[in-house]
Amino acid sequence: MAKNKTVYVCSECGYETSKWNGRCPDCGQWNTFEETVPLGSSQRSSGSVSSARDVSDNIFEINDIDATDTETRWSTGSGELDRVLGGGVVKGSLILLGGEPGIGKSTLLLQICQALGDDHTILYVSGEESLRQIKLRARRLGVDSGNLYLLSETDCEAVCKAVAKEKPEIVIIDSIQTMNISGVSSASGSVTQVRECSNMLMKTAKSLEIPMLIVGHVNKDGAIAGPKVMEHIVDCVLYFEGEKNMPYRILRGIKNRFGSTNEIGVFEMTGKGLREVANPSEMLLTGRPQDASGCCVACMIEGSRPLLTEVQALVTKSSFNVPRRTASGFDYNRMAILIAVLEKRMGYYFGGLDVYMSIVGGLEIDEPAADLAVALALYSGLIDKVVPADTLCFGEVGLAGELRGVQRAEQRVLEAKRLGFGRVVLPAATLSRMDRSGLEGVKLIGASTIGEAFKAVMG
Numbered sequence: 001m002a003k004n005k006t007v008y009v010c011s012e013c014g015y016e017t018s019k020w021n022g023r024c025p026d027c028g029q030w031n032t033f034e035e036t037v038p039l040g041s042s043q044r045s046s047g048s049v050s051s052a053r054d055v056s057d058n059i060f061e062i063n064d065i066d067a068t069d070t071e072t073r074w075s076t077g078s079g080e081l082d083r084v085l086g087g088g089v090v091k092g093s094l095i096l097l098g099g100e101p102g103i104g105k106s107t108l109l110l111q112i113c114q115a116l117g118d119d120h121t122i123l124y125v126s127g128e129e130s131l132r133q134i135k136l137r138a139r140r141l142g143v144d145s146g147n148l149y150l151l152s153e154t155d156c157e158a159v160c161k162a163v164a165k166e167k168p169e170i171v172i173i174d175s176i177q178t179m180n181i182s183g184v185s186s187a188s189g190s191v192t193q194v195r196e197c198s199n200m201l202m203k204t205a206k207s208l209e210i211p212m213l214i215v216g217h218v219n220k221d222g223a224i225a226g227p228k229v230m231e232h233i234v235d236c237v238l239y240f241e242g243e244k245n246m247p248y249r250i251l252r253g254i255k256n257r258f259g260s261t262n263e264i265g266v267f268e269m270t271g272k273g274l275r276e277v278a279n280p281s282e283m284l285l286t287g288r289p290q291d292a293s294g295c296c297v298a299c300m301i302e303g304s305r306p307l308l309t310e311v312q313a314l315v316t317k318s319s320f321n322v323p324r325r326t327a328s329g330f331d332y333n334r335m336a337i338l339i340a341v342l343e344k345r346m347g348y349y350f351g352g353l354d355v356y357m358s359i360v361g362g363l364e365i366d367e368p369a370a371d372l373a374v375a376l377a378l379y380s381g382l383i384d385k386v387v388p389a390d391t392l393c394f395g396e397v398g399l400a401g402e403l404r405g406v407q408r409a410e411q412r413v414l415e416a417k418r419l420g421f422g423r424v425v426l427p428a429a430t431l432s433r434m435d436r437s438g439l440e441g442v443k444l445i446g447a448s449t450i451g452e453a454f455k456a457v458m459g
């Protein structure tokens with residue numbers, strides 16, 4: 001007889017174990033294990049196959065499967081969102097939209113209802129706001145589609161039942177953390193609830209072929225709460241990010257079963273909701289000095305995402321016996337090594353000079369691929385010559401002054417291209433084994449030493 005086994009689930013990452021732990025062995029967080037009983041575990045068989053259904057008739061050869069009606073895509077009316085989705089919402093797909101509270105997830109989803117509502121019926125389920133609140137927001141955003149229906153509800157089973165009965169063409173769930181299933185003992189927003197609700201919504205979406213857009217909040221570390229449990233369930237994970245006090249928002253695809261994840265969408269938060277930013281480099285160039293020396297743009301990979309960052313270095317005559325050197329957002333010792341490489345290998349001396357280095361935007365960079373941009377910023381600051389604004393560089397700098405290859409160069413160059421950069425300087429070793437398809441329009445310059453890179457950039 002199978003026992004109703006208790007499992008302990010980490011509320012941060014979804015790691016499961018049969019014994020309680022003080023610290024999660026997977027994500028390293030303390031005191032995050034919750035006791036849960038998995039749904040239906042009591043009915044699970046003990047592993048015997050004789051009692052299982054016979055599904056051998058359901059096995060087909062791949063060429064016999066009828067797929068003449070290719071995936072149907074519906075445009076959301078937002079070019080940026082469509083691009084990130086790979087061309088629009090695919091029928092029957094499950095899309096997770098993650099982001100910090102207040103970043104604009106509800107705003108974006110409500111806004112796309114206007115264009116989607118022209119041809120489709122939409123059910124917007126909110127567990128966070130009352131109908132009146134949504135109506136007020138919709139009025140401000142100019143959303144008044146007659147095909148938009150609102151429901152304020154947190155009971156996931158009731159929502160799925162209503163969806164099955166009313167059969168709207170698109171469903172929006174805001175947010176998964178407010179949904180709950182009464183049969184699951186843990187609180188709303190816990191990993192178990194999130195997983196079970198996602199599963200329930202997925203079954204409804206797939207069986208009725210209704211696309212669902214689901215809002216998911218991120219936890220303090222920036223991960224979508226219960227990411228591991230949700231990411232494999234949904235077809236598409238989009239992440240909305242940006243500084244709350246800056247008007248710009250970037251929408252990134254982290255996972256997409258129906259398209260590429262290299263695309264990003266850029267929006268600006270205005271008094272009338274989100275506006276698409278047609279030329280995203282506009283965002284990077286906001287406030288970026290055009291003709292100041294000591295500035296260089298690099299492309300980092302943050303987690304699985306490429307991110308463009310500006311490195312700034314200020315090199316001035318010191319009024320102290322021991323020059324001041326500071327680095328914010330970058331490892332101080334790494335900066336000291338790069339200065340030493342510039343002195344020893346290139347003959348550029350920083351003795352008697354203060355060096356202040358900073359990564360713009362409050363970012364912390366620990367990837368070696370930033371080395372070249374840091375070295376270039378230092379060099380540019382020293383000789384007081386500007387790095388051309390359309391140039392971006394990345395590469396690891398070795399102690400002999402050589403440029404070493406870095407990973408995922410294609411993704412970095414694609415991001416540079418997306419953001420309007422025309423020239424990328426990168427390690428020659430990386431360039432020689434790169435797949436250049438899709439990277440047309442960007443001039444790629446390979447350099448094997450920092451000397452070559454400096455010459456290519458500054459002439």
Ligand code: TYD
Binds near residue numbers: 100106273
């Ligand atoms: P919201 O979509 O509610 O965020 P989320 O659902 O991700 O938690 O966004 C709310 C923020 O956006 C709020 O701080 C106010 C701002 N905002 C505007 O600046 N203009 C607008 O037209 C709207 C609707 C919101």
Ligand code: MG
Binds near residue numbers: 102106107128174
């Ligand atoms: Mg919201």
